[in-house]
Each structure stands twice: as C-alpha cells, then as structure tokens.
Amino acid sequence: MHWSTLVDAVVVAHQPHSADPARYDIVLGAGVRSEESLFDLPAAPRFELFAGTTVAAASAGRCSAVDGLFKPRADPAPVPMELIGCEPAEPLLAALRRPRRSERNWVHLLVLDRHGAEMASRTVGLAITGARPSVLGGTLIDITLTDGGDERPSLAARPIWAQWYQGPPAEPNLWAPYDTQGRAAWLDLTTRAWRVPAPRPDRSGGEHHLDGRFVTDVPGLHCAIAEALLGPGRYFGREWNAFKDCLCGGFGVAPPFTLTWHDAEIARRALADVVEDQEDGLSYFEDIVRLLERYGVTVVLR
Known part of the structure; x- marks a missing residue:
C-alpha cells in the first residue's frame, strides 16, 4: 500500500465520467507530499480517497484511475x-x-x-x-x-518570535490578534518553551475557565485550552491527536476536572464546518468537547 497526502486540495472542475454517468471525473489542484519515496505502481492499481487529517479519517470514495500524480517532478530550486x-x-x-x-x-x-x-x-x-x-x-x-532547508519559518512567525524574544508570555490572549497561521506559529513555540523545567506531577480536580472570546479557528482553540489549564504560553496539544495524548497525563493537568468554557458559542459557530471525521459528522468544536467528556472532564458551556 502506498499513500500520498494532498495539501491544500481544491476541486477545480468535475464532470460525469464518459463510461459511467454515475461516476465523475474530478480535477484537483493540490500539492503532493509522498509518505514513501520508493514504490512501484502495480499493474492494476486501485485508489481510495480519504477525507481528513487524523487517524479517524473516513473514506471519501474510490477512483478507478488517477492521472497526473505519478509523474516525475523537478526538485524546487534551493533557497539560500x-x-x-x-x-x-x-x-x-x-x-x-x-x-x-x-x-x-x-x-x-x-x-x-x-x-x-x-x-x-x-x-x-x-x-x-x-x-x-x-x-x-x-x-x-x-x-x-546553499539551501536553508524545508524547515524555515513562515513570515507569520517573525512577529511571534519577536514577541517571545523577551521571554515566554506572562499574560493571557497575547496570541489572539494573530491570524490562523500566526496562531499556529505561536503553538510551535509552546511545544518547546516549557520543556526545560523538570516536569511536575499532574494536577487533577478543581475548575478551569476557558476564555472563548477569540476561539475562531483550530489553533486558537488549542491556545485557549492550554491557557485555561496551565497558563499563558503553555502547551496542551496543537491538534486533535496531540490533545488526546495530553489528556492521558504527563503535561501538568489530568482529568478529572471541570472546564467552564465561556462564550462557547463563538467556537461552535466558527468551527461548524471543520469536520475531521466524516463518519460521525461532528464539528471540531463538538469533537473536542466529546473527547474531553470521554476522559472524565466535566464541560460547562456558557
């Protein structure tokens, strides 16, 4: 089995398949990231498309053929x-x-x-x-x-790094003015900022308050949850799978506890169309709330 990740995929055009009107020919515009560098296409390949980026991604259908994917592409020119x-x-x-x-x-x-x-x-x-x-x-x-590599930071990271240069943030919601890309860069820094001190035993119980006024995207949700549980600049997952790992313990806070989510309707509306698991159809907001409750967190939405 071989798989490729289609990055920023957009449907450019579609039309009924000439041999089967019940099927469609779809033209996608996307970047391609191959998870395996070496493989041979079988004589009679079969293709399946999955929607979502988590391990729970559901099948979005099968294709009888794919054209334009398995073609040699020139390596991008190095950027000094x-x-x-x-x-x-x-x-x-x-x-x-x-x-x-x-x-x-x-x-x-x-x-x-x-x-x-x-x-x-x-x-x-x-x-x-x-x-x-x-x-x-x-x-x-x-x-x-000669080449700065593929890990160079985006331009959105520059003001984030400038702000963190003075030290980890001491006030909440300093991530809020940034767009989605900037908030993702903020989360990048939280993953490292608090590794140096020796880990403390997890705290359980009590009530934590989540300021939901600025939760308008997925990175903002994880910035706000981490601040609610641990304080400004702390890390508690940056996407669904990492957040699930943090709920298992080892990151400073572990269930059971109560999370009071203020202005929760803002996140509910902003993330209504963000669906990771096509089978259950839950929005990202609903999925996070369900995950919290499964791990013994009492979630109070206000």
Missing part, C-alpha cells in the same frame, strides 16, 4: 539562507576551510530568547556558498548557506 553575525569558532571555521566535505553535514540552528532559553530549532545543511566580514562589524562573519 544568510547567517548574519556568526562567531568565527570551530567547527564553523573547519567547514569554511573544507566546504566540500561539509556539504552533507547537518546542523541544528537554535533560536534563543534574550535570556538564552531555546525558543525553537531548525535543521539546516552546512553547505556554504560564501563567507565575508559581517555587516555587524568586529570579528563576526556573515555566511551564505
């Missing part, structure tokens, strides 16, 4: 990355002296806040195109990497 103000220390100097030997070396680029705490990390290839005295002066150097 500039490292500004690098200290000329080993092993960086060794890579500069022997750049060809470093082409396949990979390094972790750590993003630190002003206190030296790690905010994020990225993996980049140490294939160096050039080096020169830094625009920042002194003994620093600026380095150009």
Whole structure:
C-alpha cells in the first residue's frame, strides 16, 4: 500500500465520467507530499480517497484511475539562507576551510530568547556558498548557506518570535490578534518553551475557565485550552491527536476536572464546518468537547 497526502486540495472542475454517468471525473489542484519515496505502481492499481487529517479519517470514495500524480517532478530550486553575525569558532571555521566535505553535514540552528532559553530549532545543511566580514562589524562573519532547508519559518512567525524574544508570555490572549497561521506559529513555540523545567506531577480536580472570546479557528482553540489549564504560553496539544495524548497525563493537568468554557458559542459557530471525521459528522468544536467528556472532564458551556 502506498499513500500520498494532498495539501491544500481544491476541486477545480468535475464532470460525469464518459463510461459511467454515475461516476465523475474530478480535477484537483493540490500539492503532493509522498509518505514513501520508493514504490512501484502495480499493474492494476486501485485508489481510495480519504477525507481528513487524523487517524479517524473516513473514506471519501474510490477512483478507478488517477492521472497526473505519478509523474516525475523537478526538485524546487534551493533557497539560500544568510547567517548574519556568526562567531568565527570551530567547527564553523573547519567547514569554511573544507566546504566540500561539509556539504552533507547537518546542523541544528537554535533560536534563543534574550535570556538564552531555546525558543525553537531548525535543521539546516552546512553547505556554504560564501563567507565575508559581517555587516555587524568586529570579528563576526556573515555566511551564505546553499539551501536553508524545508524547515524555515513562515513570515507569520517573525512577529511571534519577536514577541517571545523577551521571554515566554506572562499574560493571557497575547496570541489572539494573530491570524490562523500566526496562531499556529505561536503553538510551535509552546511545544518547546516549557520543556526545560523538570516536569511536575499532574494536577487533577478543581475548575478551569476557558476564555472563548477569540476561539475562531483550530489553533486558537488549542491556545485557549492550554491557557485555561496551565497558563499563558503553555502547551496542551496543537491538534486533535496531540490533545488526546495530553489528556492521558504527563503535561501538568489530568482529568478529572471541570472546564467552564465561556462564550462557547463563538467556537461552535466558527468551527461548524471543520469536520475531521466524516463518519460521525461532528464539528471540531463538538469533537473536542466529546473527547474531553470521554476522559472524565466535566464541560460547562456558557
């Protein structure tokens, strides 16, 4: 079995199939991410389409043939990355002296806040195109990497990183002004910000209050739930599966407890069309509430 993930899939056109009016030919516009690099298409392949991104995704139908998917595609051109103000220390100097030997070396680029705490990390290839005295002066150097890799942050992450540079947030709802992409970048930082302190025993019982005024998308929902349970800048899952894992314990809070969800109608309406499991047909909001209740959480919607 081989599967491919269709990213940002949009139905461009559809028409009845010429050989069977009960079937349709559908043209999709989508990016393709293959989960397996090597495979041979069988002589008589069968295709099935699944809707959703979780393990509970339901079948959306079968196709007798697929055209345009299994074709060679040119690799995208590498996008260089500039490292500004690098200290000329080993092993960086060794890579500069022997750049060809470093082409396949990979390094972790750590993003630190002003206190030296790690905010994020990225993996980049140490294939160096050039080096020169830094625009920042002194003994620093600026380095150009041939390819910055696939993990480079989006532009939406820039203001998030700038805000977290001062340290993890101490006030609630600082994520609220950002759009969906920005809130997702916010969640990226929460996954790492609180790993350094030794984990504390899970707390159970009591009542937690969720401020639902800004829960207008999936990332916002998980930002708000984490703040309600653990406080600003904390992590308690970033999507359905991760949230389910957190409810099993080990992240600071474990059921049973009471969650009072204020202004819950905002999330109910905003997420009404977000359906992960096509079989049960529940919206993302309803699915999260049901999951909480299954794990022993008393959910009060206000």
